[in-house]
Amino acid sequence: xxxxxxxxxxxxxxxxxxxxxxxxxxxxxxxxxxxxxxxxxxxxxxxxxxxxxxxxxxxxxxxxxxxxxxxxxxxxxxxxxxxxxxxxxxxxxxxxxxxxxxxxxxxxxxxxxxxxxxxxxxxxxxxxxxxxxxxxxxxxxxxxxxxxxxxxxxxxxxxxxxxxxxxxxxxxxxxxx
Numbered sequence: 001x002x003x004x005x006x007x008x009x010x011x012x013x014x015x016x017x018x019x020x021x022x023x024x025x026x027x028x029x030x031x032x033x034x035x036x037x038x039x040x041x042x043x044x045x046x047x048x049x050x051x052x053x054x055x056x057x058x059x060x061x062x063x064x065x066x067x068x069x070x071x072x073x074x075x076x077x078x079x080x081x082x083x084x085x086x087x088x089x090x091x092x093x094x095x096x097x098x099x100x101x102x103x104x105x106x107x108x109x110x111x112x113x114x115x116x117x118x119x120x121x122x123x124x125x126x127x128x129x130x131x132x133x134x135x136x137x138x139x140x141x142x143x144x145x146x147x148x149x150x151x152x153x154x155x156x157x158x159x160x161x162x163x164x165x166x167x168x169x170x171x172x173x174x175x176x177x
Contacts, residue, residue: 005173006063007032008040008098010114011047011105022050025105027163028135029054029062032103035166036173038063040097042090043074043081047105052077065093091117101131101170106138115139122156131169133158 009028015021029039029051039055041048043064052062056077064078067090074081084090095118104115115134121127134140140159147154158169 005036005100006038006040006097007100007103007170008094008114008118009047009051009103009105010041010094010107010111011051012107012111013042013044013046013048014108015046015050015106017050021047021106024135024163025050026054026057028103028105028166029056029060030058031163031166032170033058033060035170036060037100037170040065040094042066042094042110043078044070044072045075047107049075049077051105063097065090065097095121095127098130100173101133103166104132104134104139106136112142119153119156123153131158132156133160133166133169135160135163135166 011025025047032039033055038061039051040063041051043066052075055062062078063080063082064074065082065084066074067084067087069086082093084093094114102118104111118132122129134157143154143157160166
């Protein structure tokens with residue numbers, strides 16, 4: 001697997017399988033996988049499990065980045081587990097793995113931390129410019145608020161209404177065989 005083909009997906013660990021949020025994450029993973037990308041995420045339940053499941057349905061590799069300080073095992077759809085020592089290492093690993101870009105789904109403070117980190121690092125030129133795409137309207141008010149203070153920052157985040165629209169931001173890659 002080439003590192004150029006990994007997209008990190010951020011989202012809530014609380015999403016339930018019967019929720020629209022879970023379904024959107026599963027579809028996002030499936031779309032990204034069908035485009036030829038490996039999917040990396042936090043490896044646990046909720047949106048992470050859903051995106052993992054979708055990616056696996058599309059035949060993609062799934063990387064779960066877990067953390068020693070949190071109980072629990074990686075979800076059943078993860079192909080490769082990277083266990084980190086703490087939250088900081090986990091965040092850094094997810095950012096470093098996302099060499100093709102990032103997708104943010106609804107979440108809470110953990111997802112906010114992930115989104116803010118990739119947003120800030122790109123804005124400061126610390127990481128290469130990569131797509132940062134939010135699915136749905138959830139993060140739009142925050143991005144607009146930040147954009148009022150620093151307009152160029154808002155232009156670094158893209159939005160799509162549905163997981164299918166991720167195809168506008170991530171081009172298909174040739175599968176290695």
